[in-house]
Amino acid sequence: MIYEGEFLKDAISKLLADGYRVFAPSRVGDFHVFREISSAEEADFNYILPRNSAKVAVFPQNEILIEYGDWIERVPMEEKRIAIVGVRACDAKAIKLLDKHFLEGFVDPYYKSRREKLLTIAIACNNALINCFCQSLGINPRKPEADVVVSEIDGRVFVSADTEIGKSFLQGFNLRNENEEELEIKKRFESEELKMREIRVDVEKLKKSFDSPYWKEVAINCKSCGVCTYLCPTCFCFDIYDEGEKRGVRIRTWDSCQFPLHTLESSSHNPRAEKWQRLRNRFYDKFYYTLRKGNYYCVGCGRCIDFCPAGIDIVNAISEVR
């Protein structure tokens, strides 16, 4: 369907009026970050990819699990509905992958409390960034998997909804059906591929190269920082710790498998003590281990390549494995 006007801004105003917590890209200096906004003016959609991923909306960097005194006093849960506006195909896919992790097996109640009330509004990509490679992982950047999808083609705003929650949200808007020409335009838009990098994943080769000295070579310049994992839309590792001796909170915060402390045991034994082991773990985690769950846990957003201070490139590292 077609919307006349700025759909995303109007959607934000409506969501805020409906009592949603809205996460949208907002401009900071020269770049954009996903964060919670309180008015439609704070959002800015003149971007391709925000610095951080949209996972902050469903899996915040720190959250309180339990408030305690002598014993548990309160277990806070998200009560408001949450909306992510302006998510790209890669981040939208990543939320699906996070669902798999947090909702299969033991159900994570904190994640669930946000996820089951979540509305995602995605934008189709018109351009790719220099390090985008989502297409080679089977994601169509022009057809994101989300509740509501917005595509801006030649000045026309196409809006569509695939899910129930998305359809009912759209009922509040004045939309008209596409005419035949427009349907054709949209169809063509969705089938056109964007020019971007490609990753070649050879699972058999990965399996054979696990003990290869290649990984030491790749990791030689790795700094063991958390940029790649903290910006990654599918990384889900976290840490739990208590803040406050007599009275306080049990907090869950993001953690990174690249930090040597991540796996350090109290006995001083560390299963992944060397940085090349940790980096290899991250690569295998994305492309080999998680296959048992049925997916690659990489969506090709390219953030880890853009912002790696050492210039480590997951596309090159995986494609050229030996």
Add this chain to the structure above:
Amino acid sequence: MENPYVPYKAQITEVKDEVKGARPIKTFRIKLVDRDRFDYKSGQGCLVSVFGRGESWFTIANSPTRPDLEFSVLKTGKVTAKLHEMKPGDIVGIRGPLGRAFPLEDWKGMNIVTIGGGIGQTPLRSIYQYVIDKEKDYGDLMIIYGARTSRDLVYKDELFKLIEDGYNVQLSIDNPEKDWKYFVGFVPDNVKRLKPNPKDTIAITCGPPIMIKITLNVLRELGFREDQIYTTLERRMKCGLGKCGKCRIESYYVCKDGPVFNYAELSAMLEKV
């Protein structure tokens, strides 16, 4: 829906000193306060939480056929140091039972050999208690256990009692001591000496990594197949639910898909443990 991150309230009812000295071990008997004990199986563990300090994973040290829950705790860090200060009556939190248990049901009719070293005896104790309590269902039981010195042996009283009662308990210490009547040497050497028969036998080993490694070689020399050998792994754990990613080995979470693994599974992994 129950929140798996929220612990049950539990009370310490008994504290027993197992080992004293610089690396003390205490065994805590714990009773749930607001509810009955949950069902669990040998090999499973719990996250014991002390609010203000954190949570730690401990394997349940007694068999489900015995009352209450027992945990043996080696003093190593923040949580365990606090636990060691605790007395009967103090409140702790328990989350569990977590993880995959030993397939004791599948082992019916088989002979059981437990090979333990140091604090690694904990999960094995749960097994031999279970096997003793259900003696009719199992074949012969052999308990092989060793520690650095006689003072470092955990569950001493219980083991000596078992010897008195005629069970096949083989103890060892690393260096000779006065008044020591049993084997002197490392645990794998003791296994080599005792030569358990691999026919219809399950061997379960747990202890320091180096001991496990050598024991595995010894067992395979004796003719044990990989799927006849079980062990438990230890990793840093936080959530216990297979979410936080700390205890992950490949796509397995030690807290959820372990801690019990058989050797065939372990040798199929890329990352050697």
Add this chain to the structure above:
Amino acid sequence: MNEIEKIKDALKSSNAEKIVAFVRKESEPREVLKVLSPNEVDKISFSPLSLNNPAKLLMQINGKVAVVAKGCDSMAIRQLIKEGKLKRENLFIVGISCKGVVDYRKLAKFVNLSEVNDVELNGNDLVLKLKNGEKRIPFLEVVDENCLYCGHPTPVIYDVLIGEPREGKRDFSDIEQFERLSREERWNYWISQFERCIRCHACRSVCPLCYCEECMVDPSNLAVSPMSTPEEKASYPRILGKTVNARDNTIYHLLRVLHHAGRCVGCGECERACPMELPLRMLERKLEKVVVEIFGYDLNEDIPFFSKLDIVGD
């Protein structure tokens, strides 16, 4: 002979077992540090895109290493030698008199990076060799801001120097200007910056001087050994947790920066690594200003700042 050929020649003459130098990435106009063997010397490149500081990489390598170092890189190498982390006799330093490096993020605003084949400095212009054609940008528009305050563009320690020596300067005008703001303005500014920080610890990890095995800001002790006593492990002070909020982040950055007093070499790696583009160099430069103005210490002195006991400030 152009610059790059001179660098290659110098590296060839070094007899080193390993070479640490920049190599151009294929997919984007970016140069990354690599450890090469002597027969791979032709792979190296050097341009205003050679941003990173190789000093941290040197600490990982045993044996004789040849390294390509800009002014700030050589400062870091000298500081690490001073602190006993590197050995001078193991290093062969090809020093390059540096005209400043490009801020990759600024460059991306001028041109689609995937179009760029090569960059080159020509007079006051940065010349971009594009897939089709050429583009000139005034270098000042894309230069890393940090380079504008560079105190040591010419290497302070080297075996071979390439390029004409250049004068550095000491300029704290930006810091002084910031200091004139009211306290509230300053606090609001920094809080608005720090609340963005995601505490990925990249600033710490890339810093050539942050080589400690055990870091104050970590919630537990990395330097445990099998001999550490339970009491020691239990009582390890946790200064900060992993919680991320403007206040904790402020503490983290203050704490991190404090350890660089009289040591910071001004390479700007922290700011370059920061995915959230925090103005981290400002803190470091403020500290440098204190060290220079209150303590009268000069980074070129042989005695480390903290060991110098005759200076205690007013």
Add this chain to the structure above:
Amino acid sequence: MKIVTFACNWCSYAGADLAGVSRLKYPEDVRIVRVMCSGMVNPAWILRAFRQGADGVVITGCHPGDCHYMVGNYYAKKRYLLLKELMKFVGFEDERLKLLWASASEGKKFAEEMDSFKKLIEQLGEQKQLRWTP
């Protein structure tokens, strides 16, 4: 009000002790942490104290030249100045951090200085800038 005081074992702690023995009153908000030397006071502890809700922090040590370990208080002063300048730079109320030289015989001085520091902190009010809240 919470005022955390790091007092060196050899001079200032004894000075505080003397103030107590001489029945010189100093504010009960002052909580003393005894350390072996002012030189071991890590700036991290100071920031930690502010994070945990201290309204003021005082580092006390021996007079320059009197340090039991020869130079500990020189280190203390260097660290103090650096931290204070940085705090000022980011807009933290740096008056909340104070360095005080007090010898074992200066019980009176210790009590007086603490009194006036407390008055200053009271004027500033509660420290909210770095206090941790979940």
